[in-house]
Amino acid sequence: MASLRGIQQPELSKKLFKIIKSENHTIGAYESASRERISIASQLSDWGEATGDDSLSDVSDKLGVLLSELGEQEDVFAQNLEDYRTVLKQIRNTESSVQPSRDHKVKISDEIAKLKYKEPQSTKIVQLEQELVRAEAQNLVAEAQLTNIVRTALTTSNPTNRRRQDFPLDDHR
């Protein structure tokens, strides 16, 4: 982890933010392995040809074809990882959007507690308590949306359920 930017992320999405970053490194590693593998494949075939030994040349060429296919599959795998990383990003974005609603709720609760201690008779307490109920309702919906999007994302990782991928909650804001 070379950067500390994760620290600037809302608390709730910090963990996923880091996972998404690590996953990017992993994808890069697979892409690099794929590129090198394909390059080695043709080099090995060339080397076999240069030996001037017919059967060696034949074997090394076949090995080259095999290695080249392996390299291409490695690249397909990296692309699939990229798709899965996109799903993680959707979850992370929802987590980030839920954070302000949590913060809002906590902030009002704190204000009420402070007022009750300093000016227990203040009429503002009632007003804040009403506000808190509204904030709690809003947060309840946000948390439910988050749970839904996460569960939907985990379900769509099952290929037989691909249709659910048009997340029903994606336009929740």
Added chain:
Amino acid sequence: MASLRGIQQPELSKKLFKIIKSENHTIGAYESASRERISIASQLSDWGEATGDDSLSDVSDKLGVLLSELGEQEDVFAQNLEDYRTVLKQIRNTESSVQPSRDHKVKISDEIAKLKYKEPQSTKIVQLEQELVRAEAQNLVAEAQLTNIVRTALTTSNPTNRRRQDFPLDDHR
């Protein structure tokens, strides 16, 4: 290919020298993918636990175990690649040791051609021709040893033939 050191290698082992270098990058890529994968596995499990959702926590923990196993297998794969790279190195070393014998043969042939043009009556020509026959014989053996070591190496990539790995020609010098 960040370095041009391959250029200092004997012509014969240049190709393998480059392949061995590329293979080192590939192995590094797999090792890095393995490390990241194992790290992501535990991060994903932590993230699931932090959601406070029991079933999510359960699924993410199981996914974590699976990813962690994947990462470990990736590392085993990298180790096996390292073994195969060692075989390539043995071939490359033999190729390097064959090069001087080839060069020697060519050098004598060149000298004979030069002498025949400049001093066609020189008695040195007969002497050089005898030397050439000896050099050709020595080179013939070296080339045969190279062919043998390459074929043996390709055969030992078949696991049922592992015993042949104690290369019978390894001490050819």
